Amino acid sequence: MTAIHPSDTQIFARRTVPHRSLDRRGFHRLLMVFAAFSFCVTLPFVIMGAWPVAGFMGVDVLIFYFAFRANFRAANAYEDVTLTPVLLHIERVSHRGKRHEWRLNPLWVRLERQEDEDFGLEHIALVTRGRRIEVAIWLGPEAREQYANELARALAEAKRGPRYN
Numbered sequence: 001m002t003a004i005h006p007s008d009t010q011i012f013a014r015r016t017v018p019h020r021s022l023d024r025r026g027f028h029r030l031l032m033v034f035a036a037f038s039f040c041v042t043l044p045f046v047i048m049g050a051w052p053v054a055g056f057m058g059v060d061v062l063i064f065y066f067a068f069r070a071n072f073r074a075a076n077a078y079e080d081v082t083l084t085p086v087l088l089h090i091e092r093v094s095h096r097g098k099r100h101e102w103r104l105n106p107l108w109v110r111l112e113r114q115e116d117e118d119f120g121l122e123h124i125a126l127v128t129r130g131r132r133i134e135v136a137i138w139l140g141p142e143a144r145e146q147y148a149n150e151l152a153r154a155l156a157e158a159k160r161g162p163r164y165n
Contacts, residue, residue: 009162012083012154014147018138020075027068035061081135083154085162088126090133104128106158113148121145 022030038057045053077095081088088104104126112132114123120141125134136147 008084010082010084011157012081012151014150015078015080016136016138016147017078018075019140020072022068024072027072031061031065031068034064077138079135079137081151083151083158085158088155088158090126090135102131102133106155109155111148111152111155121148124148124151 038061042054042057045051074095076097078093080091082091083089083106085106088102088106088109090102090104092100105128109126109128112125112127113121114125115121121144122141123134124136124144124147125132127133135151136144139147
């Protein structure tokens with residue numbers, strides 16, 4: 001059995017994803033309601049002989065569907081931040097799968113906060129040697145505040161070094 005070396009112990013590990021207020025089941029319900037409403041509005045026009053309106057209303061339903069589909073595809077993006085006593089690893093993956101990675105020494109990293117008195121904490125950035133990497137970009141102000149506090153505590157612990165017991 002292999003013991004985990006203290007320098008490999010994770011101090012902080014978080015994944016953030018874009019917020020979506022509507023899940024797929026809710027979307028299907030919304031789409032059905034929208035399609036039924038569109039059908040009810042179109043029916044009198046078809047009865048009166050203005051049948052091309054049905055095509056335009058059908059296009060509206062298709063545009064509605066494809067817009068939400070693109071929205072759900074964008075929800076595949078994520079950001080992972082992992083901190084050990086010797087490494088701060090940031091990995092950001094776009095909804096298209098494009099990956100950006102940063103590997104930083106936590107001893108040289110400073111947490112920078114940008115706050116607005118009306119809106120709260122707006123931006124969190126990790127600054128090191130002239131580079132500024134914004135993290136927790138998808139979180140709201142309250143969640144971002146909690147994230148920043150936890151990350152600041154974890155960075156302070158990482159700067160103390162690994163614990164050998």
